[in-house]
Amino acid sequence: xxxxxxxxxxxxxxxxxxxxxxxxxxxxxxxxxxxxxxxxxxxxxxxxxxxxxxxxxxxxxxxxxxxxxxxxxxxxxxxxxxxxxxxxxxxxxxxxxxxxxxxxxxxxxxxxxxxxxxxxxxxxxxxx
Numbered sequence: 001x002x003x004x005x006x007x008x009x010x011x012x013x014x015x016x017x018x019x020x021x022x023x024x025x026x027x028x029x030x031x032x033x034x035x036x037x038x039x040x041x042x043x044x045x046x047x048x049x050x051x052x053x054x055x056x057x058x059x060x061x062x063x064x065x066x067x068x069x070x071x072x073x074x075x076x077x078x079x080x081x082x083x084x085x086x087x088x089x090x091x092x093x094x095x096x097x098x099x100x101x102x103x104x105x106x107x108x109x110x111x112x113x114x115x116x117x118x119x120x121x122x123x124x125x126x127x128x
Contacts (some may be wrong), residue, residue, distance in 0.1 A: 047099070048119040049089030051112055057082045057109050064103070083109035 058081040066076045083103040088096050099120045103109045111117060 047089045049087045052088045053086035055084040080081050087120050101115050
């Protein structure tokens with residue numbers, strides 16, 4: 001004789017289901033608020049302005065520059081001087097702040113002109 005097939009249906013208490021949903025909402029809300037707060041400072045940190053001067057400072061003789069990037073790859077190039085841009089960035093209080101930007105690349109230096117918009121990058125903005 002074969003015993004009849006039994007179907008076991010576990011019953012979860014409503015308290016467990018409500019607790020799981022509540023914890024999931026808290027974790028989801030924490031993630032959303034964290035992302036929103038971290039992106040808020042990055043928007044304020046975006047600094048771009050107009051190029052007010054370009055300057056090339058030649059070296060006495062060309063130098064070989066060796067660069068190590070974040071992935072550990074090594075590259076080298078011969079540089080004949082420093083390519084400098086002076087960028088004036090308007091601040092939130094109405095003043096202008098001057099940044100000096102060093103470029104490694106002659107092609108990028110030649111591609112920009114005085115009066116062009118230039119992004120000097122996102123910098124950490126201290127909280128007020």
